[in-house]
Amino acid sequence: MPRNTKAISREDKRRLRHKRKENLEDLKKRVEEFDPVENSKITKFDELPLTQETLRGLGESGYVNLTDIQREAIPICLQGHDVLGAAKTGSGKTLSYLIPVLERLNYEKWSDMDGVGALIILPTRELAVQIYEVLLRIGKFSSLSAGLVIGGKDYKFEKERIGKVNILIGTPGRILQHLDESSTLNLDNLQTLVLDEADRILDMGFRQTIDSILNDIPPQRQTLLFSATQTKSVKDLARLSLVNPKYISTSTDQEATTPESLDQFCVTTQLSEKLDLLWSFIKAHINTKILVFVSSSKQVHFIYESFRKLRPGIQLLKLHGRQKQKARMETTQQFTHASHCCLFATDVVARGLDFPAIDWVIQLDCPEDVTTYIHRVGRSARFGRSGKSLLMLTPNEETPFLKKLGSRKIAVKKLNVKGSKKKSIHSQLQSLCFESPELKYLGQKAFISYCKSVFVQADKEVFDLSKLPLEEYAKSLGLPGTPKVKFMDRAREGKGMSEGEITKVKAKKNASRKVMNLAKTDENGEAMEEKRVRTKYDKMFERTNQNILSEHYMQMTHGKAGEYDDDDDDGDFLTVRRTVDDVDEKDLPPLELINTSKRAMKRATSRKLTAKMQDKGSKMVFDDAGKAHAVYELENEEDFQKQGPADELKEQFLSGEKANMHKEDAVDKSVAKEKRVEKKRRRKELERLAKEDEVSDEEAAYTVVLGHGSEDDEEPDLERDLALGEEEEREKDDENKEEERPSKRTKMVAEPQEEDGDGGEEGNVIEIEQPESIQDLEALTEKLINE
Numbered sequence: 001m002p003r004n005t006k007a008i009s010r011e012d013k014r015r016l017r018h019k020r021k022e023n024l025e026d027l028k029k030r031v032e033e034f035d036p037v038e039n040s041k042i043t044k045f046d047e048l049p050l051t052q053e054t055l056r057g058l059g060e061s062g063y064v065n066l067t068d069i070q071r072e073a074i075p076i077c078l079q080g081h082d083v084l085g086a087a088k089t090g091s092g093k094t095l096s097y098l099i100p101v102l103e104r105l106n107y108e109k110w111s112d113m114d115g116v117g118a119l120i121i122l123p124t125r126e127l128a129v130q131i132y133e134v135l136l137r138i139g140k141f142s143s144l145s146a147g148l149v150i151g152g153k154d155y156k157f158e159k160e161r162i163g164k165v166n167i168l169i170g171t172p173g174r175i176l177q178h179l180d181e182s183s184t185l186n187l188d189n190l191q192t193l194v195l196d197e198a199d200r201i202l203d204m205g206f207r208q209t210i211d212s213i214l215n216d217i218p219p220q221r222q223t224l225l226f227s228a229t230q231t232k233s234v235k236d237l238a239r240l241s242l243v244n245p246k247y248i249s250t251s252t253d254q255e256a257t258t259p260e261s262l263d264q265f266c267v268t269t270q271l272s273e274k275l276d277l278l279w280s281f282i283k284a285h286i287n288t289k290i291l292v293f294v295s296s297s298k299q300v301h302f303i304y305e306s307f308r309k310l311r312p313g314i315q316l317l318k319l320h321g322r323q324k325q326k327a328r329m330e331t332t333q334q335f336t337h338a339s340h341c342c343l344f345a346t347d348v349v350a351r352g353l354d355f356p357a358i359d360w361v362i363q364l365d366c367p368e369d370v371t372t373y374i375h376r377v378g379r380s381a382r383f384g385r386s387g388k389s390l391l392m393l394t395p396n397e398e399t400p401f402l403k404k405l406g407s408r409k410i411a412v413k414k415l416n417v418k419g420s421k422k423k424s425i426h427s428q429l430q431s432l433c434f435e436s437p438e439l440k441y442l443g444q445k446a447f448i449s450y451c452k453s454v455f456v457q458a459d460k461e462v463f464d465l466s467k468l469p470l471e472e473y474a475k476s477l478g479l480p481g482t483p484k485v486k487f488m489d490r491a492r493e494g495k496g497m498s499e500g501e502i503t504k505v506k507a508k509k510n511a512s513r514k515v516m517n518l519a520k521t522d523e524n525g526e527a528m529e530e531k532r533v534r535t536k537y538d539k540m541f542e543r544t545n546q547n548i549l550s551e552h553y554m555q556m557t558h559g560k561a562g563e564y565d566d567d568d569d570d571g572d573f574l575t576v577r578r579t580v581d582d583v584d585e586k587d588l589p590p591l592e593l594i595n596t597s598k599r600a601m602k603r604a605t606s607r608k609l610t611a612k613m614q615d616k617g618s619k620m621v622f623d624d625a626g627k628a629h630a631v632y633e634l635e636n637e638e639d640f641q642k643q644g645p646a647d648e649l650k651e652q653f654l655s656g657e658k659a660n661m662h663k664e665d666a667v668d669k670s671v672a673k674e675k676r677v678e679k680k681r682r683r684k685e686l687e688r689l690a691k692e693d694e695v696s697d698e699e700a701a702y703t704v705v706l707g708h709g710s711e712d713d714e715e716p717d718l719e720r721d722l723a724l725g726e727e728e729e730r731e732k733d734d735e736n737k738e739e740e741r742p743s744k745r746t747k748m749v750a751e752p753q754e755e756d757g758d759g760g761e762e763g764n765v766i767e768i769e770q771p772e773s774i775q776d777l778e779a780l781t782e783k784l785i786n787e
Ligand SMILES: Nc1ncnc2c1ncn2[C@@H]1O[C@H](COP(=O)(O)OP(=O)(O)OP(=O)(O)O)[C@@H](O)[C@H]1O
Pocket: 062, 063, 064, 065, 066, 067, 070, 087, 088, 089, 090, 091, 092, 093, 094, 095, 227, 228, 351, 352, 353, 354, 378, 382, 383
């Protein structure tokens, strides 16, 4: 926010200061006397008592007329009241709190010396970035400073500047990290606290973090809570110490909480036909902008990877909370600017994000509750524009979920899909999984994580895992068999998860994220990107990418392939991301910038290894006339016809291949099992040794941590991963929780991995959180030895 630096005399300065003071006093008086009832007809921002700087900022950003929530909320917020604001998605809640935040600090002539005067907390990084950008635009002529703190960004950079910021915007975890670690951040002077998407921020996933932040801010402040689905929970309000809060809502209880300009549809489909339906839908809407919600990041991975191999003819993108920050930002930008595009995402984008002109919001998986439904569909039909949404429900979900929507006055129209319009992609997915073990692996992960996402739901009326046709579902993903679902027995008994267990699951999920965040910062809290925890999935894809790098490079330079849409979150491969259409050689990044693993570098510089990697040539056979032929040549048509009808041949071939697939799968499984048994034996041995005090404390602890997947352990160990990864799978990507960060106040524990009660042999595996300090390490070691 630049200052006017034009040289003026001291006298002029004094006069200007005086004038400004007078104006501010006048404004304050106007605000105090502002009667919302009397002024209920005002329509424009310039009819409100606002500073010239803010009015200019608003005008330049194209904001002239007030929306309903802005007209009602801004004056009351300006008067300093605590406010609970509720209005439909896309109705302009952001300005309803940003303008008062700016103005109240302006009234107080806030300066750098006064420190942080306003704190704005948002549940996701993307949303924090978006709000920060709006603030920069409307506050362009203000002398206040603003700062953004979110996970995945340069912590040191933030830390150096945070002491000079007047308006601080961020995600809960990162804000708490700075409160814990940045000596310059002081919230003692805070005037206004804002929670955007307040109900989400106050829910279980963020509870601990928010409570810790609240401990650090003065109780005598203004608190503003905004959301399309506002909390009225007395408990929540008590936690925030609200004083006589004003409840401002622009719709009555009799109205739907979804925008009028949104056309809402639903379709009932078998679980095993969902992907067919989605594929057919995308193919039929390639000239639109589509956002597809699924319930976990594993499903996002699988659908994105398999659909892009099938080439639907529209650009595909993916976004979820497990991606690197750089990839997340890049995808957000791409989707924002695209006019025809399909984004597969988890609920990390369900709240608040303002993507322009989304034509369709598809919910492939039933949302957790009506609140989630409202926020998901609210990504379309924003600010009076038109939009459509399609909800896919399985036959079991249909009646209870539609009833719940009805009770919130949300009317959805039922659609019937004509059989002829739906194309089955089962056999394509089957072939893809057969050809690519990586994709099969992703499919298995997606399957388990979907099952888990259903199992963990408290609402058993809608979500009943035991009623789902899992065999058919596995087939529909192209999998050769049905992966084992460890908690199935409990699901069949109708046990589900108790509230306590769900809380534990959410806490555990946050904990695993803490480990990741810890790995990203050193003991000074500085960003250490390369120390990111790499999963087996990351390693597999990195290897795949190394091999296909040259192929992609050729495709790009020669403009051969239709669409280039590479995986981007698992390495710096994204440096070469682009579509081929307009590729110019000079625009391509220098190849040496591409970051590959040490092993790949070594291979590239070693002649022996390069020779080993080179094409070995292909085997040829010679006929009697001395003509060379490839070993596998296409038969001529006549010979082919002689063997019988093509359909029968195809069936024969497919059943043969299916049998092969089963065989291969059995081999994979037995190899994985052997490995698992061996690892278990090794681990037991180490535990025994540790007990006998034959290994040092530190060594024992370190070894068990590595047991989760060391750098050397490069082979995908599917069985073990599916078992150990179940916690991760549970990420039902409500990844907003991922913003939970390592707090110094959080106790680090090492505890046995939950196995959903079926007592499988992996039940003995010990999941360990990264120790934060030497004391943590000692406590951890002691615990391990005593296990
Ligand atoms: N007064 C206004 N004049 C013109 N455009 C506006 C105005 N207020 C908001 N908008 C635009 O409307 C869109 C939605 O606004 P905003 O993101 O604040 O909605 P929201 O109510 O916060 O939605 P959600 O509940 O999804 O978070 C944005 O693109 C914003 O720029």
